[in-house]
Structure formats: C-alpha cells, structure tokens
Amino acid sequence: MPTAGDGPRVQRLAHPDDTVRARALRLPRGRPVLAVLGPVEALGTDLAATVLPVLRAVLADVARSDSVVVTAAADVGVTHLVGLAVESLEGRRPRLVGVAPSGRVAAGDTEPGEGEVRLNANHDTAVLVPGSRWGEEVPALFRVVDAVAGTKRPVLALLVGGGAVARAALVDHLGRDRPLLVLAGTGGLADEVAFGGLGEDDDLAVLVRSGRVAVVHLDEGADRVVAVLRRVLADRPGAKLHAPVPPPPVWPRLRFRAPEPHPVVDPGYVLDYPLLADAIHEANQVVAPALHECEVAALRARERARLLVVLAIGAGFATTVFAALQVWLGAEPWPGVLLAVSGAVAAVLAVVARNGEDPDVRARAEQLRALYFDHLAAPPAVDDAERDERARDLATAVARYRHEPVSQA
Template sequence: MTRLEQVSSIADLRAALAPLAGATGRPVLVLVGGAGGMDAEQEGAVRGVLADHVVPVLASTGAVVVDGGTDSGVMRAMGAAHHAAGGTFPLVGVVARGTVTLPGDGAGAPDAAAVDPHHDLVLVVPGETWGDESRWLDEAATALAQRRPSVTLVINGGPVALDDVELSLARGRPVVVLAGTGRLADDVATAGDGSTEAVRKVAGSPLTQLVRLGDDDAAVGAVLRGALTRPEAW
C-alpha cells in the first residue's frame, strides 16, 4: 500500500524518507517525463523497456527511483513495472498538493491526477500547479543518494520535465534521454538552430546522453548501469 506523507520543509522531507529501510545512501534514478502526453502505443513500448531493461538494473544496483508519483504516463508505467517485479526496489513519488486527488478529497481541480497505487511512498509537497513539485523531487533524490551516484532518465515530457532536467544538470546529475518517446525527449535528440535555448543547452551538455527507443533497447539498461555504478565524476 502506498504511504502518503505531507511535507512542508526539507527537514520534513528527510524525516519522511527515513522509514524507507536502507533507502538512503543508495544510487538513485530520477524518472521524469510525460504524464498525459504519451499515446497508448508509446506507453506500451516504454513499459516494455522499463520491465525488461531498467528494472533488472535497479534491482541489481540497489537503486531507488524517484518520480512524479501520479497514476499517469511514465509514472504509471514505472509503478506497474515496480509491482510486476515484486517491489524489488524502493519507488518514491513526489506530488504537489493542488495537482492530485487524495483519499477523502472531493472533486478536486479539473486536471488533478490520482496517486499511483504501486509507489512505496508518495511525498505530498506544497504547491497548486504542475511543476511546483520539481525542486522537491530534486531535493528528495539528493537526500536519498547522499554521496552515491544518481542519474535522470527522460521519457517523453513537456515543460515540467524540462525544468526537472535543468535542476538535474545544475546538480551535476547525468541525464539519459530516451529518444523516440516524443515531445521533450525527441526535441533534445533533434536539437538545432530552430530549438529553444533551453533545449539546446540540455542537448549540448556533456552530462546528457541519448539512447533511442527501438534501436537497441538493451542499451538503456547498459547506460543506466554505468551511471548508477560510476565514481563520483560522470
């Protein structure tokens, strides 16, 4: 059952993470990307890659996953993969209070999402709009990893995912972009003169690495394994 924790400060956040037995001081995968922006075919392909190539790496490296925690898009796909694998790795979601419907809530905001039922822990942080959770997600990943490696995986995604990626790069956290999944991931993969400055910066960062869905899906796992077991420097 998913444990929900309301947090309003970084101290609260760290206290909420503490009961995850052995979850701190472990490698961390930050998963960011599309919530409602993937079609059924894309989501199905992503589920396959997560189950076949990402989950085995998470289990063998002892990694923790931190994501957006809702029952939609890449978060739902990761929740399903986590459940199918028998919860062999801790899965933590971070949601802004005003963007989700929690047990006991009324109708909520028109675009409010449900919390994914397969996460071990969902941190409910202050905020009314999508993206208000981004800095908290970054802080959660940093608190969990401590001095261990962390890496961000981008699948699909929009403006909020771009903010998440910029926070990761500012931390010095490597970013793996799964091209072929649409939107932000493909914008980064094809960045050029017509792209926004923010997208060009992500594409041009030495911390950014591209892997293309369907070309060699096993490469996704190999790249993530390298990132999660690397020395402190990328």
C-alpha cells in the same frame, strides 16, 4: 511494496521550501537514484506499449543495484507506466518515491476532484508539496533526490518524452552536472534533445551540450538502455558515461561469460552531430547486434585457445618433472610411462591451441565494424524511398558478412 489497495505512504511538506530529510520522510539513504522524467499527460497506446518493456527491464536492473526510483507521484503519464512495470516484476522490486503538488492529487481514499488524479498505488512513498500547478514540485523532487543519494551516490535521470514540467526538471538536473539518459523516439522533449530541436539560445541546449548526456533510441531495445544505466549507477558522481576498457586478464576463465552489449560510438555522439542521428539509429538496429554476436564468438574462441595454451604449458611442465623422476629413480618404469603420456598430451594441446582461434569470426567482426562506420559516413538520404533502400542494402550486407565465406584476399 504496497498493493493497489494500500497505496503509498503519504508524507506532506508544510512549506514548498521545507528541508527534506530522508529519516523524517522514512526514505532510504545513501542509495543510487534513478529519476524518471516525462509527461504528466497520458501516453498514446502504441507508444506506451513500446516503452513499457524498456521500463520493466530498467526497473528490474535498478532493483538489483539497490537503487531508488524517484518520479512524480500521480498515476498518469510516464509515472503510470512505471507503476505498471513495477507491478509486473517478479521477485525483487525497486523502492519507488513520488513527489507531486498536493493540489493536483487525491491522497488516500479521497475521490479525485476536478483537475486531480489519484496517487500511483505502486509507490512506496508519496511526498506532497503545497501547490496547485504541475512544476511546483520540481525543487522538492530534487531535494528528495539529494536526501536519498547524498554526496557519494550517483544520480541518473531518464527522460521519456516530456513537456514543460520535464524541461524545468531537466534544467535543474543538468545544472547539477548529473548524467542524463534520453530515450529517443518517445516524442516531446526527449526527441527535441536527441535530434537537435532545441534553439541555439535555449538555456537547456547549453546545458545539454556541456553536460553528460547519452541518447538511446527506443527501437534499439531495453538491453542498450540497461547497459548505459548500469555504467552510470555503478560509478561515482562525475564518472564518464562511456565504460573504461579493462586490461586483459592474465589467466583464462574456465567458464566463459559473454560481455554485455556496448555502444559502438559514444552515446552522446548524436548530440554533437544531429544529422547523423538517423544513420546511427539504423546502424545500431541492424549492424550492432550482429557485430556483438561476432565479437562474442571471437572472444570465446580466444579464451578457449588461451586455456589450451595454459594446459599445454602445464603438460610440458609435468613432462619435465616426470623426466627428472625417471633420471632420479633409474629402473622404475612408471615415470617413463607418465613422461610419454604427458609429452603426448602437451604436443596435442599445442597443436590444438595453435588452431584454437577462429580468424574468420574476427574477420567478420572487423568487416561489420567497417560497415557500421561506412553507413555513418554516407551522405544523408534525400527522401524516404532512398532511406528504405539503404536500410535494405544494409541488412543484406550484414547477412552476407555473417554467413558467406570470408575472403582471404
């Protein structure tokens, strides 16, 4: 990983339509790719401060999956935030590749001229394409993506804000039937896509409707963004954005590991029903964390009960073995002692296992899930005052379901 003083290794294409070969550009091959798309202008301070932790979590997870990040190479806009996020990571960092028009960036120690910006120093490689306008690098950017991912590795685009350049890149990306993750609440093109702001006759609107698109609001936190990203980068091209439900394990696990948070509704649901965008966002913020907490508690109790059942069966089997030994050995006293102990243990484990699961926790989870969909089914708020009142009522209901005694009626 280069330091701020070293800068990226610069590779220049002789022609905008040159074939991109990973080996010639000294790029890794056969890796999953995350293409970060966004504005080439600076983000506002408040928005940047909110986006940066999300990018940090995303890039840390990308590094664990040995994926490659492809962005614009210029140290401006969302690419600047990507560089800051990588610089703040501890331990392993992802490989960063940037693509930019050569007439808009200053490479090496050259001072930026008018209309130019520096290359981001945290990138490993910067591929410069002949051109003097932003957007001319987009075809080459996706040739770089193809060279790194090949035909067998997944490619996910993450859209943060964005304008005309991001729109052109998005058309190219979705036209290849590749998945897109939209970070709503970041303004620009991302909010147009997330909240139904695209025109009916817009080609991008058609691609979004027919493509594999997930929407996560910025306020929902980095965990939800990372959860969607993991499912896509772990699968092969053409996989769905939603996670398949795994069959229940035969044997209980001795060490319980809580499952990752997952969307209650499909991440692309907002695109089909934009009027529900606010309600889904509110429910994901207020209800979904409490629902996940209750579901994890219920799963933990169920795993504990299943483990006790298995131990009770084992103790029962031991009781049978010791009974057979008692019959076989006749006057020997020790099989009888072990028979009594194992029988008592089996009886105790059976009683404890019968009461091992916590029905209250499961009931709380079901109540919270019903509350989630009730909130989605309610008519849209007529004004901000009603919306704020509903948000307070929703938080109050969540607190009640989490802490008050469960009704047995």
